[in-house]
Amino acid sequence: MKMIRAILRPETAELVAEGLAEAGFVSLTKINVFGRGKQKGITVGTVHYDELPKTLLLMVVEDANVDTVLKLIHHKAYTGNFGDGKVFITSVEEAYTVRTGAKGL
Amino acid sequence: MKEIIAIIRPRKIGETRNALEQLGFPSMTATAVLGRGAQRGIAAEVKHINPDLLAPNHAGGMKYIPKRLVSIVVKNVDVATVVKTIIEVNQTSQVGDGKIFVCPIEDAFRVRTDERGESAV
Numbered sequence: 438m439k440m441i442r443a444i445l446r447p448e449t450a451e452l453v454a455e456g457l458a459e460a461g462f463v464s465l466t467k468i469n470v471f472g473r474g475k476q477k478g479i480t481v482g483t484v485h486y487d488e489l490p491k492t493l494l495l496m497v498v499e500d501a502n503v504d505t506v507l508k509l510i511h512h513k514a515y516t517g518n519f520g521d522g523k524v525f526i527t528s529v530e531e532a533y534t535v536r537t538g539a540k541g542l
Numbered sequence: 543m544k545e546i547i548a549i550i551r552p553r554k555i556g557e558t559r560n561a562l563e564q565l566g567f568p569s570m571t572a573t574a575v576l577g578r579g580a581q582r583g584i585a586a587e588v589k590h591i592n593p594d595l596l597a598p599n600h601a602g603g604m605k606y607i608p609k610r611l612v613s614i615v616v617k618n619v620d621v622a623t624v625v626k627t628i629i630e631v632n633q634t635s636q637v638g639d640g641k642i643f644v645c646p647i648e649d650a651f652r653v654r655t656d657e658r659g660e661s662a663v
Binding site: 529532 | 573575609628629632634641642644645
């Protein structure tokens with residue numbers, strides 16, 4: 438299993454979530470975060486914004502589905518401008534469902 | 543070291559914290575998050591949600607449900623105890639009790655003392 442953390446524009450996060458649900462990846466966790474990238478935030482006129490609002494989508498999928506999810510995120514979240522976001526993939530060793538105590542996704 | 547990421551009901555956070563504290567795991571990080579599982583949120587007042595009915599199509603439904611994300615870093619030997627405790631405390635036998643993920647942690651660092659590795663946890 439892999440955990441996929443996608444830091445996206447808040448306005449595209451909902452598109453991504455809908456696209457993922459259509460493709461059968463319904464479960465996800467949404468967290469509102471603040472951050473900046475290589476561009477060190479954004480300067481509008483004389484005002485510099487150091488931390489930009491972003492939405493972090495966190496989901497855990499089977500190894501075989503990682504590429505599908507990544508393609509979907511790229512397809513839905515792409516605008517071509519700086520600030521489209523980043524996706525990080527980490528490994529998950531075990532998963533449990535609390536209600537049943539069963540192992541696995 | 544392993545990181546245990548549990549996404550649980552917000553009302554259960556106090557009970558979970560007390561149970562883990564008694565076992566000797568007082569440290570944790572909790573975040574208010576929104577999420578949905580295989581049931582696609584809550585579909586209006588329906589008790590048994592039909593997965594075919596998408597929650598957003600229902601007036602009064604909820605696309606995302608408020609949850610607490612709890613992150614605890616423990617030694618390898620303690621993983622089973624913590625997972626078992628979280629499951630026991632949070633079971634209500636109703637859909638939406640949450641999920642637990644166990645992820646590997648490569649290294650840890652304590653800012654105050656410069657300690658590294660397991661002693662920093």
